[in-house]
Amino acid sequence: MKPFRFGINARDARSRAEWQDKARKIEALGYSTLMVPDHLWPVLAPIPALVSAAAATTTLRVGTNVINNDLRHPVVLAREAATVDLLTDGRLELGLGAGYVRSEYDQAGLRFDRGGVRVERLAESLTIVKELLRGAEVNFAGQHYRVAGHKIHPLPIQRPHPPIMIGGNGPRLLTLAAKEADTVNFTGITFARGGTEHDMSAWKVPAIDERMRLVREAAGERFDSLELSAQIQRVIATDNRRQTAEELVKTWPQLTAEEILESPYVLIGTLDEMVEALHARRERWGLSYFVTFDPLLEALAPIVARLAGK
């Protein structure tokens, strides 16, 4: 069983001072990682933001959650990841995803292929990125990329490569993650129709069991070395879990209050109840890494204080 660790998805700041204060606070509260998403929204660009966060801290790990594979060529991505790892003294965790928000593609004039093609492209990219980070001279001829006799230098500090996290919810992506990633991040939500519709059905316990079975099967022998994480959407301290969950049904009408309480994507209750819930989720599903968003960093902090590293 892996020790608990916690991460924050941080997205924005108005100045260098504010961003670096946020990074120091996340480190001081006991979080393991600060991660930056990669959207064409009002958020910082991840690569420079990570370097700046690491420069303001001493042990905090920094990561992407997640790089949209379609926004960068894998050769460029591998080079940037290696430099970030080198210049953060080996603190990078490289999160990759297939991209899912159609409006971003439309704005940038990029073709939004169907999910299967985007995942296939991510798989090719992942092969190239891993081999380059390892120090190999890469020759690759795929459906989407062609690399001829390329190698990168300097290499990352973490060998053979910085931990790779793949986040998503669909079976194709989770299968790829199980086979190739170091951390599989269960995001829980399927953003259908180019990101405009939220399908919450994967929050239900049977759907999670099914995804875990899929990941275990696809991972085979490497399953025990995989780290499994879940992306938490709400942290609500309350003496009345039931009532809080019933109120949340208004937000997520696809779910019952009971289903919300059982889902690993929320934490609701007293501190003891939340701590107990995380133990139960690790026992049942092997989830040991929990990631949430920066507005919740104070709310999750008491739990981090109790469980980080345990």
Added chain:
Amino acid sequence: MKPFRFGINARDAGSRAEWQDKARRVEGLGYSALMVPDHLAAMLAPIPAAVSAAAATKSLRVGTNVLNNDFRHPVLVAREAATADLLSDGRFELGLGAGHMRSENDQAGLPFERGGVRLERLAEAVAIIKGLLGGAEVTFVGQHYRVTGHTIHPGPVQRPYPPIIIGGNGPRLLTRGGWGPRTSACGSCEKPPVRESKSSS
């Protein structure tokens, strides 16, 4: 007459400590800027290296000399430049070039177009990047890029945008007027001129 200033193109380091020591030395010697090239060769990746150099120094300007326009989409370049400028307290200089080494494009499986096409693409990219860094909602329909209703936030510290350096040696690149519709529309506003550096990357 502009005052003299000097910059160093720095490319490599074996560790964070070595890289940041180099940045402090460049600053200590009175250089204005530390710049990082963008080649698929044995050197650091420019944007993270520039941010790390800024983190180790106080007033040194940091930049790219130059980003190969063919390696990144201009929307991404604008976003990364804005973040690099914000997180270096306004010390970023964005150098852009059209790309010139066929072997790099070959290695990455990218088509290497003739110079005129690469230059045309750079001109379109510059127009998009300037518009985005300037805070505009950009809609652009070119031969090479199509951007629809995109804005970036947070923007850079330097307004309207960080200095843009265009580096090269060919007459088309050095003499080309305008650099896209947004530049030519800018004669009467306070946007800084495009700096055309004759040093080759």
